[in-house]
Amino acid sequence: MHFLAYILIYPFLWLTSILPFKLLYALSDGLYILLFRVFGYRKKVVSSNLKLVFPEKTEKEIKRITKVFYHHLCDMIVESIKSLSVSEAEMKKRFKFTNVEVxxxxxxxNRSMILMCAHYGSWEWIFILQTYVKSRGNAVYKQLANKYFDKLVKRIRAKYNSYLITTKEIIPTLLEEKKQDIVSINGFVSDQSPRRDKAYHWQDFMGINVxxxxxxxxxAKKLDMAVVFFRVKKVKRGFYECTFETITETPKDFKDYEITDxxxxxxxxxxxxxPEYYLWTHKRWKHRNKKEAV
Incomplete structure (x- = not known):
């Protein structure tokens, strides 16, 4: 069944990916109508999240953020598909780094590093960073249920010396790289909500204890890796600007959870x-403090 789904859907994805950007974003506009206006994809989750973290905003402001967010979400979807065929030159034109020298x-x-980000702006095209460095790139991800699509996503990333690694694989992979003196850049999208029974640390995030x-x-502490945050700004449709900020090059000097905070x-x-460029469909605050969940 997984293979059948792959051979039926992949041709559509490929044909979509070779569309010029103007047509691609026209497709995104149509997808917006379907997701937002017709099916109302996770509208209750988005509304609940926004009202929770922005209690001071008016209903009009919440609606504006919501509409812009759904347009951006649809752009992200078609941009991810575009990754199948987009050229390196085009990618560099659309995803620029302000201070790659960091x-x-x-x-x-000769230091490996942890590269941290959130589900904000565009994290899909960050792998073009590998064309500016010599290090191996690793990105922690959740394995797709369909093994054929999983291999496809891995193949796309591997074009630029970037490799997707599951949470189960990341520790043995990094230990082996350290043993072999392999310098790597390791990407973590670290704003997800962990399971409540697996949580070691709680902190206020957007005013909510989670x-x-x-x-x-x-x-970073175990392997003495530098920790760098990358901030993505949406300049205009289809164009992003990425800025790096070093959190620390000496992680062992920090108290537990201080780097995370x-x-x-x-x-x-x-x-x-x-706020319109954050992933509001994600149930980030589902395990919030019981007192705040009332």
């Missing part, structure tokens, strides 16, 4: 600047 300088020290992932910090604050600042 990463290059750490790499020059459990937070601490794996990136744990690995710094990361969360950076994400908060990013969201507050332009």
């Amino acid at each position: 990463v290059q300088n750490i790499e020059a020290q 459990p937070v992932h601490t794996g990136a910090e744990m690995l 710094i990361f969360l604050k950076l994400v908060e600042n990013q969201i507050n600047e332009a």
